[in-house]
Amino acid sequence: MAVFVTAGVKGGSGRSTIAEHLTVWLARQGKDVLLVDADDQATVSDFTAWREHTLDGNVGYTLVQLLGANLRKQVETMKPKYDHVIIDTGGRDTTSQRAALFVADIALVPVQPRSHDVWTLTKLTKVLGEIQATRSNQLTVHSFLNRADITSADNREAAEALASMANLGFLPHAIKNRKAFPSTGAKGLTVFEAEQPDQKAITELNDLFDSVYNARINSTTEA
Template structure:
């Protein structure tokens, strides 16, 4: 499966989710390619720290940007069980190339009104991509960097669930220090010496649905 992490606004935790997903898939016994398609190269920095911390990464990392990303990923699909693509936080050629080749797109939204304002641009982008694909893309939206307790979570969740072009997943990723603390040393949140059980449970719920439940409706 090719899974692309997408957003047209930065600061939603996209790269953090991408590297955690790559490490999580490895922990499930899969051969994984992580594609850094973001010019900021956050996934590459994470991987460098990971190799220094663990002595190995567990997955293969490549840097690909621009329109050629599609062709290269197509060629490499047969070599890996799963490919995770991290793209930049805006509408770029790299992001469009990733969406054109992915099976699944994970599109995180922070529970803030100015993040939700971008939803129409996201839908326009998805519609354009769907129109030129042979097989439909599965676009998932969900809350990322959500407040632990806030009415904003519920209101934005209800708004996201109202768009027919997107599939809302009721598996929010909360704004927990555990994610940044782990990423800072090249680890997934479940790999630290004393993992945050709530953070681990959140990514398990989200990633399990993406890997195993994409043919069935999500349930809260």
């Protein structure tokens, strides 16, 4: 069992899209998943509403909306009922995000390969450091490029910057900025469920999620 949180202090990095796809990726493997919307903008709630309409109510997971410091206690109470919990947070340093980081096992940090996005990582590492200092166990952090250009020097430079920050656990599995994401998301679907699947997008996500999930299994086994 694992609690995942999508985190960051910069808007527009695609946290909600990653949360939605990880939720469905796990659900398609037969896992009972709870998706927690801890973002004021309620993006994953809107996604789920469209999904319910498209799939006649059978979204494949449970959605709840939780905000504020109480989120930590509520997730702790609910998590024994599920195989995994995914918490989507907003792009700011909020009480909700800090509560999510405290209760989570794994933080996923998507980063756009743009200078302004990379510059904000010092703020995030400060937040993560404060959270780590108050936890009884270590929060596992995985950062990766998201909404990356298909081919660009920006990708390489941003990857190098992330890799230099040891506490951000950089994974070399970039998710490219592909049309498949908005076109499926508008219907409440993921790229895994498209009528004409974008195999490159699917492969990128599988590589990322396999890496995160396998690392979790290995760390749990070693413990």
